[in-house]
Amino acid sequence: EAQVTQNPRYLITVTGKKLTVTCSQNMNHEYMSWYRQDPGLGLRQIYYSMNVEVTDKGDVPEGYKVSRKEKRNFPLILESPSPNQTSLYFCASGDFSYEQYFGPGTRLTVT
């Protein structure tokens, strides 16, 4: 089954404790992206990647890191999470045509 998976689905953590949210796709897509969703703001792009070892900043990259060492994986790293990073996070992948396939989302709470 073609899908984008994210782990964990839910995470509660404390300020400053490094965390990683994994994202993996099995569709051989070159394009992958991370978004955060906050009420009233829609989805905002954090980072995206057009290929292995190629990443670019979206609109809200501050406080986040990504890496793309393999085509299928695109982890999101929060080196020192803060409460303003409490949000719903989505990973997505696509093949440059148009449709992006979204993962199920990761709900992160930073206390």
Add this chain to the structure above:
Amino acid sequence: AQKITQTQPGMFVQEKEAVTLDCTYDTSDPSYGLFWYKQPSSGEMIFLIYQGSYDQQNATEGRYSLNFQKARKSANLVISASQLGDSAMYFCAMREDTGGFKTIFGAGTRLFVKA
């Protein structure tokens, strides 16, 4: 600057009627794509329809059609014959094709379908 505006925070429609969700955009890139996604209460993002900036005809996918007016920079979603299952949040999005595939989303419109 790249911008997407959805001016309707919430809308009601009677079951079986048509509804139009508004979306306006701003970009200086001549090549771009416009998308609509549906997000039901369960939270997943579901792709509905796509329109390329060079497409001559309006996109259609089943009960969904995109009313693309390039000169006015609008990309409204039309849902025909609304169903109760259409109640959800709807997001308009744009991707500029030059210099990367950065994508921006509007704030969304919550649609309520009444029986």
